[in-house]
Amino acid sequence: MADDILRIRTPIGIDYTWSSGPGSVVYMRGLENGKLIGRRCPDCELVYFPPRNGICPRCGVLLAAEVEVGPRGTITTFCVVNVPFLGQTIKIPYVAATILLDGADIGMQHLIQECEAADVRMGMRVEPVWKDKSEWTPSLENILYYKPTGEPDADFDVYARHL
Amino acid sequence: MAPLRLFYPYDRTVGAVIGRFLTSLAAKKIEGTRGVDASVHVPPLEFDPATGAALTEWVAVSDTGLVLTWSWQPEPFADNTLQQPFAWALILLDGADTPMLHAVRVASVSDMSTGMRVRAVWAAEPTPSITAITCFEPEGAHG
Amino acid sequence: MRDVAIVAYIEGQNTSATTLSPVEMIVPVVHEILNRANVQRSDIDFWCHGSCDYMTGQPFSFVSAVDALGAWPPIMESHVEMDGAWALYEAWVKIQTGEANTALVFGNGKSSAGDMNRALTLQLDPYVVAPLWPGFRSLEAMGARAAIDAGTVTERQMADVVSRSLRDAADNPNVLAYGYRDADELLDEPMTANPLRAHDCPAMADGVAAIIMTTADRALEMCDRPAWIRGIDHRIDFQNLGLRDLSRSNSAALASFHAGVTKDKVDVAELHATYSHHEIILAQSMGIDRSTTRMMPSGGALVANPLMAAGLARFGQAARQIFKGDADRAVAHAAQGACLQQNIVAVLEGN
Numbered sequence: 001m002a003d004d005i006l007r008i009r010t011p012i013g014i015d016y017t018w019s020s021g022p023g024s025v026v027y028m029r030g031l032e033n034g035k036l037i038g039r040r041c042p043d044c045e046l047v048y049f050p051p052r053n054g055i056c057p058r059c060g061v062l063l064a065a066e067v068e069v070g071p072r073g074t075i076t077t078f079c080v081v082n083v084p085f086l087g088q089t090i091k092i093p094y095v096a097a098t099i100l101l102d103g104a105d106i107g108m109q110h111l112i113q114e115c116e117a118a119d120v121r122m123g124m125r126v127e128p129v130w131k132d133k134s135e136w137t138p139s140l141e142n143i144l145y146y147k148p149t150g151e152p153d154a155d156f157d158v159y160a161r162h163l
Numbered sequence: 164m165a166p167l168r169l170f171y172p173y174d175r176t177v178g179a180v181i182g183r184f185l186t187s188l189a190a191k192k193i194e195g196t197r198g199v200d201a202s203v204h205v206p207p208l209e210f211d212p213a214t215g216a217a218l219t220e221w222v223a224v225s226d227t228g229l230v231l232t233w234s235w236q237p238e239p240f241a242d243n244t245l246q247q248p249f250a251w252a253l254i255l256l257d258g259a260d261t262p263m264l265h266a267v268r269v270a271s272v273s274d275m276s277t278g279m280r281v282r283a284v285w286a287a288e289p290t291p292s293i294t295a296i297t298c299f300e301p302e303g304a305h306g
Numbered sequence: 307m308r309d310v311a312i313v314a315y316i317e318g319q320n321t322s323a324t325t326l327s328p329v330e331m332i333v334p335v336v337h338e339i340l341n342r343a344n345v346q347r348s349d350i351d352f353w354c355h356g357s358c359d360y361m362t363g364q365p366f367s368f369v370s371a372v373d374a375l376g377a378w379p380p381i382m383e384s385h386v387e388m389d390g391a392w393a394l395y396e397a398w399v400k401i402q403t404g405e406a407n408t409a410l411v412f413g414n415g416k417s418s419a420g421d422m423n424r425a426l427t428l429q430l431d432p433y434v435v436a437p438l439w440p441g442f443r444s445l446e447a448m449g450a451r452a453a454i455d456a457g458t459v460t461e462r463q464m465a466d467v468v469s470r471s472l473r474d475a476a477d478n479p480n481v482l483a484y485g486y487r488d489a490d491e492l493l494d495e496p497m498t499a500n501p502l503r504a505h506d507c508p509a510m511a512d513g514v515a516a517i518i519m520t521t522a523d524r525a526l527e528m529c530d531r532p533a534w535i536r537g538i539d540h541r542i543d544f545q546n547l548g549l550r551d552l553s554r555s556n557s558a559a560l561a562s563f564h565a566g567v568t569k570d571k572v573d574v575a576e577l578h579a580t581y582s583h584h585e586i587i588l589a590q591s592m593g594i595d596r597s598t599t600r601m602m603p604s605g606g607a608l609v610a611n612p613l614m615a616a617g618l619a620r621f622g623q624a625a626r627q628i629f630k631g632d633a634d635r636a637v638a639h640a641a642q643g644a645c646l647q648q649n650i651v652a653v654l655e656g657n
Contacts, residue, residue: 004182005189005291010173010437012428016363016420018167021327053329053373060347060376062333164325167363173432181433204548206434212549232455232552234447235500240424242439251444253548261548264435272500277455293434 023054026066028138036070038104039063046105070101074154075124076162080117093117099146100162107162114147123153180209188295191285194221195259202260224258226283231255231262235272244297250275254299266298309522310401311532314343315622318514320480320610323418328362332374332414335514343518343528347376352406353383354397356390356413357614360428363419389413390515390618391640391650398538412516415613422510429643431545447499449645450583452552464582465489468505475605482509483609506582513612515619533625533654539564540650555591558649562592565651572599573633576620578640580607628656
């Protein structure tokens, strides 16, 4: 019938207790103290940051040695965000980039600020801008964004195999 | 360890059959569909369970019925319609041939029995939802 | 049909609440089972995984679970949002089609991450049932009463099942509940989700189960006495509880028939009976005589119920009975859904 309802809202909320697992604890404790701690795979020797789940997904083994990486890094690739969306907190256009931290083998994603979107490029050297120390938690959110260091760009060869 | 809450604000399309059932509930009416073997299914089935034929004949049923089986919920969830210990039951409404699940409000577990008769307690302002019926309670009880 | 056998089974330590991430739980089990079968990662040509995001509390958790497998070079992998027993079925089909010869199947669950009684509600009809949030235990309790009222199950039988399961669990180091309690003592306990008592309900666990299965040409390299899958079938009933007779399981009966359970004597049965009354309903529906078949020598899912792994664990435990030579013919079973809605049954033989 024409007046029958067609949709219902059935919200579902479920509560969990989340444990990150011991493999990620070193990484989170590092962030709490302003350090970027990755871990090295004992088999392929790649350094992961973040050391997600404490696993090398390539070898399927637990990561081993802790390695401090960064804080500076190199932009390997990036995109310019021009599209507004609900909940957006940053003024467009802005840049989301994959950053290869010095000493790490896996890129991580973060924001690039303090420069024009049009000036961002592959190979650009960047460094983190941290929140005030009083606000640090065991989270990558302690880093507000990355900004250019002003150093000369890295050679393509440096990051070619990390794209 | 950290607390984590996942929330999914699902907005579902219900289709014509469940849509009519829920719309009727908001008007304090319970309707089912008649199956190929003449059985009346409440909540309504869209398709016959044996033949798969689309079911289009609607049948109004009573808001009273019989408890076919039941169990006790000693600690309600926050989303239950009742917030004190209560029973769950499969209730065969008068005029229906298949039972529906709902809550039954009684003072204690000793007031529950298989075969007892119950009556729907309607929400003060029924919405098009299965929770238009707050719960059932024993026939003759004063809500 | 190709002859396919289960050749190795490993379960991770069942715990009441692990601090490991799901991936960290899986990694050591994968390593251990590869060692057990004396094979390399590269010998596995199909990987199949069963788990449920609503239980892990991590949408698309199966994607990160691939991290545990060492997917480089890329592997042939699949996932079912079901107990690992259904992943085993997919792997069995994959081997039958000739696309794979050796498969590693695993299931994992972290029940402690949330209130599973509540989370399992999300398996129900989302329009007119789930919005009431009945909770799973309440539905199973309704099924128990339906069976008690129908006279097919008695409270005494349920207590006997619990007593035997707790006793058998004493010999299994990987359980969360065990002990020596006779039926009278159990029946003196108060009911919680009436008609269920606390001990009629499973000991929820965090855990992982893994199986390796392979074809006839390699089975004897990996295992002295493989557990040959002689029949396997799965069936499903209506989701609508009102359309079903909860005192029996039609889908378990059909799956059992098509798997060939009743063609010969059953030495051992490992049924995925999560609640005490399930064992009685399942045995009746499946044609298993509980007086002549050794039921759940592991203690079963009542004494350790790692969601999404507990069903696959029944297949593994049944296979172990064959590996050890304690059984020549074993039945493995897993169930999903409310009140034994979906059932998978396999017949395993040593010869």
